[in-house]
Amino acid sequence: MDELDQARLGGAPPRSDSLRLPEGVGLTAVGVALARARESARDDRLFDDPYAEAFVDAVGDETVAGMKVFGSYIALRTALFDDYLLAAARGGCTQVVILAAGLDTRALRLDWPGETRVFEIDLPDVLAFKYDVLGEAAEAAGHRRTVVPADLREDWGAALTGAGFSAQAPTAWLAEGLLPYLTDADNDRLVDRVGDLSAPGSRLGIEVVNPTTTYRGDVSGFKRMQSSIGAPWRSTQPDPSGWLIRHGWRPADAPTMEELHRRYGREAFLDERTGTGAGGLVTAVRGG
Ligand SMILES: C[S@@+](CC[C@H](N)C(=O)[O-])C[C@H]1O[C@@H](n2cnc3c(N)ncnc32)[C@H](O)[C@@H]1O
Known part of the structure; x- marks a missing residue:
């Protein structure tokens, strides 16, 4: 039984002396942790993620x-997704x-x-790093x-089923920061399996990347990072709600970026993604 198996079963094996860092697309998760750590340090924070900083410290920002x-x-x-879940x-x-x-430490x-059970799926190296930190x-x-x-x-x-998931029980699924990398x-295969x-x-x-989104900030550093770690965006989706409908889901909430700012009181338009068209964030309900 390896460490991850033991962790899954609730055991407490000794942790490895040398931390194994995530590689490739797994490193993008550290970038998200950096954003969550910075938000958590704000007086007017929208959430508090007390674990995020440790991930960034382990890798270096x-x-x-x-x-x-x-x-x-x-x-x-x-x-948005905290509230949805x-x-x-x-x-x-x-x-x-x-x-x-x-x-993600939700x-x-x-x-x-x-009674809620939370299942976290990711690549083995990312989950091993998370476990160690x-x-x-x-x-x-x-x-x-x-x-x-x-x-x-x-x-x-x-x-997933082998880990105790039941397809008979209602489930809240989340694909945040994933689909653009596939x-x-x-x-299509993923959403059909779901x-x-x-x-x-x-x-x-x-969450998808809408190809019509424009950026206020300079994203060239992000593009360089994507290319240096070998994790480009491989897809965009101009019509996330339509895509979900075609796969059997009824969209319930699909805020534009402006609506999202208003909803959470960030009216100063601090964001880098702008536009009044479809945002890339949608929540939906199974069936019609
Ligand atoms: C931008 S991060 C988002 C992580 C998390 N959802 C969040 O918002 O904090 C992208 C994540 O997708 C995972 N990922 C990318 N391709 C994957 C694949 N084929 N199978 C499993 N996980 C994958 C990476 O390992 C990484 O943890």
Whole structure:
């Protein structure tokens, strides 16, 4: 049994002496943690992620400095999906599956209803790094949190079910910061697998990159980072709501970037992504 298996089963193996850092696309999760750490330090923070800073400290923020330009966008998207997941859990979704969870610590930091189980799927190296950095905090989540190392381009359903997920129970799914790194064909397969595993009442939150989005900030550093770590965006989606409808989901909330700013009181338009058209963030309900 390796360390991850033991962690999944609630054991407490000794941690490795030398930290294994994520590589490639896994490093983008550290960039998101950097944004969450910076937001958590604000007096007017939209959420508090007390674990985010430790991930950044372990890697060093120079590696992911290119993602700073998306800091306020990531803070808004985090707040939106925090609210979506909590509302879904309180509305009857007893399972939460975070696809490409990265260094997301919602399983630890949100006030879930008692019976909620949170499954985190990501690549093995990212989950191993997360396990090593979180230390005992990860164990405090007890049986609520289960990690599932898997490649989301493959058939990950059996691994999820093997980890205790039930396709008979309503689930709140989240694909945040993932779909742009996969191809259109991968994303079609992924959303169909999610649909197959979704009982009535299930919900899904997604983030895509809308190709019509314009950027106020200079994103050249981000592009350089993507190319240096070998993690380009491989797809964009101009019509996320239409895409979800075609795959059996009814969009419930699809705020424009302006609406998102207003909703969370960031009227100064601090964000780097602008535009009044469709944003890339949508939550939906299974079925018509
Ligand atoms: C930008 S990060 C987002 C992480 C997290 N959702 C968040 O918002 O904090 C992208 C994540 O996608 C994961 N990822 C990318 N391709 C993947 C794949 N094929 N299978 C599983 N995870 C993948 C990476 O390992 C990384 O953790």
